[in-house]
Amino acid sequence: MAVTEIKQTNRLLLIGSFAVALPVLAAQLPEERADAMYHLYDGGGVTVSGPSILVRKQFGESLSASANYYVDAISSASIDVVTTASPYTENRTENSASVDYLYGNSQMNLGYTSSEESDYSADTIHFSIGQDLLGDLTNVTLGYSRGSDEVRRNGDADFSDEVTRNSFSLALSQVVTANTLFALSWETIADEGFLNNPYRSVRYLDASSPTGYSFESEVYPRTRTSNALSARLRYHLPYRAALSGEYRYFTDTWGITAHNTELGYTHPLGDNWTFDLSYRYYTQNAADFYSDLFPRVQSQNYLARDKELSSYSSHSVGFGMSYKLQRESWKLLDSASLNLAYNYLYFNYRDFRDISQSEAVGQEPLYELSANVMRLYLSVYY
Amino acid sequence: MQATTLSAVLLVLTSLAGCAVEPWVKPYERAKLADPIMSFSRNPVAESYLHHVYQAREAARGAEGGQGGGCGCN
Numbered sequence: 232m233a234v235t236e237i238k239q240t241n242r243l244l245l246i247g248s249f250a251v252a253l254p255v256l257a258a259q260l261p262e263e264r265a266d267a268m269y270h271l272y273d274g275g276g277v278t279v280s281g282p283s284i285l286v287r288k289q290f291g292e293s294l295s296a297s298a299n300y301y302v303d304a305i306s307s308a309s310i311d312v313v314t315t316a317s318p319y320t321e322n323r324t325e326n327s328a329s330v331d332y333l334y335g336n337s338q339m340n341l342g343y344t345s346s347e348e349s350d351y352s353a354d355t356i357h358f359s360i361g362q363d364l365l366g367d368l369t370n371v372t373l374g375y376s377r378g379s380d381e382v383r384r385n386g387d388a389d390f391s392d393e394v395t396r397n398s399f400s401l402a403l404s405q406v407v408t409a410n411t412l413f414a415l416s417w418e419t420i421a422d423e424g425f426l427n428n429p430y431r432s433v434r435y436l437d438a439s440s441p442t443g444y445s446f447e448s449e450v451y452p453r454t455r456t457s458n459a460l461s462a463r464l465r466y467h468l469p470y471r472a473a474l475s476g477e478y479r480y481f482t483d484t485w486g487i488t489a490h491n492t493e494l495g496y497t498h499p500l501g502d503n504w505t506f507d508l509s510y511r512y513y514t515q516n517a518a519d520f521y522s523d524l525f526p527r528v529q530s531q532n533y534l535a536r537d538k539e540l541s542s543y544s545s546h547s548v549g550f551g552m553s554y555k556l557q558r559e560s561w562k563l564l565d566s567a568s569l570n571l572a573y574n575y576l577y578f579n580y581r582d583f584r585d586i587s588q589s590e591a592v593g594q595e596p597l598y599e600l601s602a603n604v605m606r607l608y609l610s611v612y613y
Numbered sequence: 614m615q616a617t618t619l620s621a622v623l624l625v626l627t628s629l630a631g632c633a634v635e636p637w638v639k640p641y642e643r644a645k646l647a648d649p650i651m652s653f654s655r656n657p658v659a660e661s662y663l664h665h666v667y668q669a670r671e672a673a674r675g676a677e678g679g680q681g682g683g684c685g686c687n
Contacts, residue, residue, distance in 0.1 A: 266658040272666055285658045299658075366636030398675070404653075409642040414653060418675035459675035463653060467645040481673035489673035497650045505650065515672055539672055547667075551659075572659050578670065604666055606659040 258338040258363045258370065260295040260331055263287055266610045274576065274602020276308040281322075283608075293333040301325040310538070310598060314586050315432050315446060323348040329357070336363040338372075350383040350429075359400075367406075374400040374418075384429040392425035410467040419458045427451035433536035435525035436592065443592030444524065450534045451520075457483035473497040475509075486519035487540070495549075507551035507572070514544040523584050524593050538583040538598065549574040567611045574604040653678055 265286045272279040281302035289295045301324070308318040329342030342357040361372035378396035400418040407413050432446035461479035468474060475495035482488045495509040518540040520533035551572035557565070577600070584595040638646075645651065654660055664677045 261657075266656075268658050268662070270662050283658055283662065368636050368638060400676070402678075406638050406643070406646060409638050410645055412646060412651060412653070414678065416676040416678055420675050457674060459673065461676040461678065463678060465651050465653065467648065467651055471648070471650070473648075473650045479673070479676055481675070483672070485672075487672045489671065491671075491673065497655075499650060513667070513671060513673070518672070539670060545670070549663075551656075553656075570656065570659065572656075572663075574663065574666075576666075576670070602670075604663065606662055608656075608659060610656070 258333060258336050258361060260289055260293070260333050260338075261287055261297070262612060263289050263295075264610055264612045266608050268606055268608035270607075271605045272602060274604075275310060275600040276313065277602075278306045279303050295331040295333075297329050297331075299325075299327045301327075310585065310587065310600075311431060316430065321348060323351075336367070337361065340374075350385045351380065352383075353378060353380040355379075355396075361402075369406075370402075370404045372400075372402045372404075374398070374402070380424070382425045382429060387429075390429060392429075394422060394424035394426060396420060396422045412465045414461075414463045416461045416463070417459070419456065421454070421456045423454050426453065426455055427535070428537065431537060433522070433525060433534045434586070435528050435530065437528070444586075445528070447528055447534070449536060450532070452485070452533055455483060455485055457481065471499055481515075485540070487515055487517070489513065489515035503555045505551075505553040505555070507549065507553075509547075509549035509551075509574075511547040511549070512544070513547070515542065517542040517582060521582075523582050536583075538580055541583040542581040543578055543583070544581075545576060545578040547574050547576045563613060565612045567609065570606070570608050570610065572606040576600075576602040576604060578602075 266284070268283040268285075270279075270281060270283060281304045283299065283301040285297060285299045287295060287297040303323040303325075304320075305323065306318070306320045312318055323346060325344060325346040327342060327344035329340060332339045332341075338361045340357070340359045340361075344353075344355045344357075346353040355376055355378040357374065357376035359372055359374035361370055363370050376396075376398045378394070378398075380394040380396070382392045382394060384390040398418060398420045400416065402414065402416040404412065404414040427449050431449050433449050434444045434446050436443065437445035459479055459481045461477060463477045464475065466474045473496070475493075475497070477491075477493040477495075479489075479491050481490070491511060491513040493509060493511040495507065497505065497507050499505045518535055520531065521535045521537070521540045523536060523541070525531070525534060549572065551570065553568050553570040555566060555568045557567075580598045580600075583598045584593070585598040586595050588595050590596070649655055668674055
């Protein structure tokens, strides 16, 4: 019997891993460092883990290059998988490289990322240019990236489709006072192509089925444009500690509006320890064409039952600790740090039902999801 | 159109770079701002991973502060 696999949003793509800090103060190259991280996501029947290695090296006074190797090893028995398909395991490998160039008060960045898995390939190029203004108290950075993806379906050699993605961003960072930094960021992303999941289904009322419902393939529009605007603030307290705040507003052409807000606190202890605490709240409404249970087969042109397109809110509580090592006897290294960061995530879905529970159709309990997210990494500075 | 608008914004802002604005926070007053705990991206690898998790679990995307063109999730 053919085993139907289902892949869903938990394919953790990381197109955006250039990870260059938003320039604050004078235009400067990112510091030379190398990071080796082990990451783990465990929640909702999905486990994703793997390494991430980032190395950054400076050449002369004005050139810096970085390379990142990243792996997601995915084992999925998520709610979609257990209700409509079979658990699966898969690996995704991502490689990226970027170059930063400093010219006077300007900084340029050029990057490339390639991601590969059995049924999805993604290539992205990125370019940004930043400029310090107004006595180096302000930095403005413009960015553009373009992604070209190929979507395939395992077990179906005839299926192949494409996605292209253009992103424009504008970021402003500002020294407000001797204690306060502020950053404003806007990004618009336009996708075109096969944007749904080739494995996922929606359900509809079907009196002829023993369960009262049946499944059909989801159908998304072939275009999507989104806009996001975020504001972030960091404040140095009178003693050595920092408060941070963030808010983001998001809207897209699928009818989704989302808000998230985050508060953070960073507290060094002695010369070696740094502790971080954070809380983040996120909420969104559903896409126009989302339904947990459609009234009949092919009831409308576009159909989605992806819980990430439903209406829900989530909470994330984070804790981090870092221990810095520094020895005079070290010849090649300036310092090193050992870091552990943990987040507890909780998602509360408002119109996505847990159909693994046996209840009358449309009366199943609403789905909830909690996840543990861990990062353990060693950073060395040279 | 969007690229044209952005180019115009960049041009205007770049032209301001030459203006002789007196910085209201003097260079010698920026010690606290230069403290690593004030960085918006102190741990780039770990932070970009967490953004990646959020992108996979949420419909919202973009303006995360780092660079990139969205999640690419489907």
